[in-house]
Amino acid sequence: MSDNLREQLVLLPDYFQGHLLLTLISLSLGIIISIPLGVWAAQSKIVKRPLLTAVSIIQTFPSVAILAMVVALLGGQIGLVPAIIALVLYSMLPIVRNTVTGLETVADEVVEAARGIGMSSNQILTKVRLPLALPVIIAGIRTAAVWTVGVATLSTLVGATSFGNYIFTGLQTSNLVSVTVGSLAAALMAIVLDSIIGGIQWLTEQRNQKSSTRKFKQVKFIVITAVLLGGSFSAYSLLPEPKADFVIGGKAYTEQYIIAGLLATELEAAGFTVDQRIGMGTEVLYTATANGTVDVYLEYTGTVWANIMNNSHNPGRKVVLESVTDFVKGKDGMINVGTLGFQNRYALAMRKDRAQELGIVSIEDMIPLADGLIAAGDLEFFGRLEWITLRDTYNIDFAEKLTFDSTLMYTAVNEGQVDLITAYTSDGRVAAFDLQIIEDPRNSMLPYDSFLLASSRAAENNRFVEIMQTLVNQISDLEMREANRLVDVEGRSVSDAIAYLQTIIHE
Amino acid sequence: MIELKNLQKTFDNGATYAVANTSFSVEKGELLGLIGESGSGKTTTLKMINRLEEPSSGEVYVNGQNVLASNPEELRRNIGYVFQGIGLFPHYTVAENVAAVPQLLGWDDNRVKLRCQETLKMVGLPVEEYGARYSSQLSGGQQQRVGVARALASEPDVILMDEPFGALDPITRAELQEEFKRIQTNLNLTVIIVTHDMTEALLMADRIAVMKDGEVLQIGTPQELLNKPEHEYVKKMVDMPKRRADRLEKLVHSS
Ligand SMILES: Nc1ncnc2c1ncn2[C@@H]1O[C@H](COP(=O)(O)OP(=O)(O)OP(=O)(O)O)[C@@H](O)[C@H]1O
Ligand SMILES: [Mg+2]
Numbered sequence: 001m002s003d004n005l006r007e008q009l010v011l012l013p014d015y016f017q018g019h020l021l022l023t024l025i026s027l028s029l030g031i032i033i034s035i036p037l038g039v040w041a042a043q044s045k046i047v048k049r050p051l052l053t054a055v056s057i058i059q060t061f062p063s064v065a066i067l068a069m070v071v072a073l074l075g076g077q078i079g080l081v082p083a084i085i086a087l088v089l090y091s092m093l094p095i096v097r098n099t100v101t102g103l104e105t106v107a108d109e110v111v112e113a114a115r116g117i118g119m120s121s122n123q124i125l126t127k128v129r130l131p132l133a134l135p136v137i138i139a140g141i142r143t144a145a146v147w148t149v150g151v152a153t154l155s156t157l158v159g160a161t162s163f164g165n166y167i168f169t170g171l172q173t174s175n176l177v178s179v180t181v182g183s184l185a186a187a188l189m190a191i192v193l194d195s196i197i198g199g200i201q202w203l204t205e206q207r208n209q210k211s212s213t214r215k216f217k218q219v220k221f222i223v224i225t226a227v228l229l230g231g232s233f234s235a236y237s238l239l240p241e242p243k244a245d246f247v248i249g250g251k252a253y254t255e256q257y258i259i260a261g262l263l264a265t266e267l268e269a270a271g272f273t274v275d276q277r278i279g280m281g282t283e284v285l286y287t288a289t290a291n292g293t294v295d296v297y298l299e300y301t302g303t304v305w306a307n308i309m310n311n312s313h314n315p316g317r318k319v320v321l322e323s324v325t326d327f328v329k330g331k332d333g334m335i336n337v338g339t340l341g342f343q344n345r346y347a348l349a350m351r352k353d354r355a356q357e358l359g360i361v362s363i364e365d366m367i368p369l370a371d372g373l374i375a376a377g378d379l380e381f382f383g384r385l386e387w388i389t390l391r392d393t394y395n396i397d398f399a400e401k402l403t404f405d406s407t408l409m410y411t412a413v414n415e416g417q418v419d420l421i422t423a424y425t426s427d428g429r430v431a432a433f434d435l436q437i438i439e440d441p442r443n444s445m446l447p448y449d450s451f452l453l454a455s456s457r458a459a460e461n462n463r464f465v466e467i468m469q470t471l472v473n474q475i476s477d478l479e480m481r482e483a484n485r486l487v488d489v490e491g492r493s494v495s496d497a498i499a500y501l502q503t504i505i506h507e
Numbered sequence: 508m509i510e511l512k513n514l515q516k517t518f519d520n521g522a523t524y525a526v527a528n529t530s531f532s533v534e535k536g537e538l539l540g541l542i543g544e545s546g547s548g549k550t551t552t553l554k555m556i557n558r559l560e561e562p563s564s565g566e567v568y569v570n571g572q573n574v575l576a577s578n579p580e581e582l583r584r585n586i587g588y589v590f591q592g593i594g595l596f597p598h599y600t601v602a603e604n605v606a607a608v609p610q611l612l613g614w615d616d617n618r619v620k621l622r623c624q625e626t627l628k629m630v631g632l633p634v635e636e637y638g639a640r641y642s643s644q645l646s647g648g649q650q651q652r653v654g655v656a657r658a659l660a661s662e663p664d665v666i667l668m669d670e671p672f673g674a675l676d677p678i679t680r681a682e683l684q685e686e687f688k689r690i691q692t693n694l695n696l697t698v699i700i701v702t703h704d705m706t707e708a709l710l711m712a713d714r715i716a717v718m719k720d721g722e723v724l725q726i727g728t729p730q731e732l733l734n735k736p737e738h739e740y741v742k743k744m745v746d747m748p749k750r751r752a753d754r755l756e757k758l759v760h761s762s
Binding site for chain 1: 582583593607608611657
């Protein structure tokens with residue numbers, strides 16, 4: 001077995017538990033909410049249309065959007081609660097719809113007979129219509145279960161542990177093994193759940209005729225055993241776990257995985273317990289740290305400056321850093337524990353030989369040559385503030401401005417199809433293709449200094465601050481680029497990259 | 508005792524009447540046959556008696572009580588009803604189907620169980636053999652018998668039956684007719700049986716009401732209908748069984 005696979009399997013129990021818990025809780029709540037709604041809809045024409053329309057509309061929303069909205073509505077809370085709410089909303093359509101259909105398709109003459117012998121409408125519902133609709137309702141639950149297992153993988157994005165952790169980490173760090181393990185595990189869970197509920201459905205369908213056959217008894221035995229096992233396992237999972245001392249957050253790309261892992265390793269070495277919640281978006285992560293659900297993560301000054309503080313000018317590296325530090329402190333009591341040393345900002349980059357040939361070291365050197373140069377940007381660069389300030393500061397424009405997917409962009413410059421690209425300063429591919437970062441003496445590019453943003457709670461812990469400070473200004477652009485390259489280009493594991501950074505920090 | 512006064516039912520706001528201006532009464536212990544062609548309003552009439560349909564106008568009295576003034580669920584629990592489409596509950600066993608009404612009435616379990624055995628035996632389906640079966644495991648005729656047993660189970664003194672013997676083979680049918688007639692006489696039940704079959708009506712009923720297009724054309728004893736039909740239609744209806752009986756008699760004597 002490869003190291004990579006072994007590394008992934010170590011995570012399995014945790015992710016399995018998280019995923020199962022999410023699925024079972026959401027599904028149970030979905031059932032408890034949706035069946036009464038379905039009953040209500042089947043009995044009232046006024047309710048039926050609007051309700052079915054509402055649950056169908058929820059379903060057409062991209063699940064990621066629902067997750068984001070729930071987090072926003074909860075004031076930035078992350079973790080199990082928003083994930084469960086989103087999953088419940090998502091599970092409702094098939095259950096509500098099948099409850100309505102099931103109740104409506106009970107034969108009229110049976111309902112009339114129930115009325116005719118003197119049952120009240122409630123008795124007709126509970127003694128006749130619901131039992132007869134049960135197989136159809138269970139079929140709806142079965143569909144909902146499979147969807148829930150699938151959508152639960154997205155819970156990773158709001159900081160709830162699931163098989164999604166495998167998938168998102170794997171996608172971001174080009175770790176195919178991780179993606180495969182996560183997808184297979186989710187698929188397997190869906191199949192098992194589908195079979196168990198399918199078994200229950202079969203039992204309810206056969207109940208009227210074959211309840212004495214051997215097969216019926218066998219299926220019944222298997223289903224009951226499975227339900228008991230699943231039930232007691234999730235009850236066990238619900239037991240309060242000892243809360244970790246610190247929760248480390250992270251966004252969804254390689255650099256973030258590496259630094260979060262580094263923080264975890266350092267804290268654990270000092271005897272703390274930590275939890276990692278990686279794969280979230282900036283907004284979610286920032287609010288979660290403000291409200292103390294996350295204790296520390298890697299942020300960039302430019303991100304806070306532009307996206308959170310909504311600034312659109314560039315007063316220079318130092319001022320941005322100071323304003324950001326004051327801003328996070330003043331508004332939510334968060335602490336900038338310190339910069340790590342590297343930046344992850346946009347920069348123009350060229351192949352070394354081409355730069356030498358043209359004699360380009362800084363953007364100023366480009367001004368006279370610009371109308372003969374072909375530039376390539378990622379999908380958004382030429383629409384961003386950075387490009388406008390760059391253009392105006394140096395009064396520069398290029399002969400051609402092409403837009404590429406970032407991977408293709410690097411290939412294009414490496415193969416000489418374009419002269420320069422808009423790289424990211426800590427990108428591993430800058431190192432891999434041995435590109436030269438062109439200097440920006442007039443500071444036209446917004447600075448993106450990396451820094452550790454900590455919650456007010458964590459910042460009160462002196463030992464924590466001490467440990468974090470041992471990392472301050474220890475990682476240069478070059479070194480972060482190398483760490484990223486190990487994972488993104490060489491396909492090494494995140495732990496290898498962490499080990500590499502540790503040798504640099506503790507040398 | 509059942510009494511219908513000027514009973515009318517329209518499903519289309521008066522454009523047509525499924526039941527028009529119908530009045531008749533059934534005495535205590537009497538068995539009335541309600542006969543007529545398809546769509547003549549027999550089922551609708553029956554359903555208005557236990558308020559499965561609400562009359563458009565007119566009144567119905569059961570045992571002196573105006574049904575429109577009584578609680579419909581209670582009313583129905585106290586009137587046995589055999590449905591045209593049988594209407595057994597597919598998710599209940601035979602025994603559970605029969606026990607349904609007594610349970611609704613709140614009888615204790617023991618009494619329900621005994622009564623179940625008793626009624627199933629009356630219709631020739633011993634509980635030991637049939638009690639645990641589901642309706643999908645019975646023949647059409649057996650299902651009809653369970654329907655009859657269910658209507659008898661709560662010991663009602665009024666029973667409404669909508670084509671209760673429709674799906675039976677001639678021999679079983681005749682047996683069950685006789686059996687039911689015996690039960691009815693013994694328990695002094697007031698019964699309305701809806702049927703298409705004039706022979707059945709003639710042989711079982713104390714009186715027969717002939718319906719056509721929502722109206723009762725004639726009501727009278729079998730003898731009265733046979734000897735003094737007041738309408739061409741009634742005459743046509745009784746002629747057929749009469750001619751058959753004559754032919755059968757000739758056959759018997761010619762051999
Ligand atoms: N719920 C209803 N809505 C509209 N029309 C109805 C309804 N029930 C019965 N009818 C109409 O009323 C008329 C009488 O129907 P009913 O069921 O009483 O006939 P029937 O004598 O029982 O016929 P059959 O012997 O076929 O059972 C028919 O024309 C039928 O179409
Ligand atoms: Mg009818």
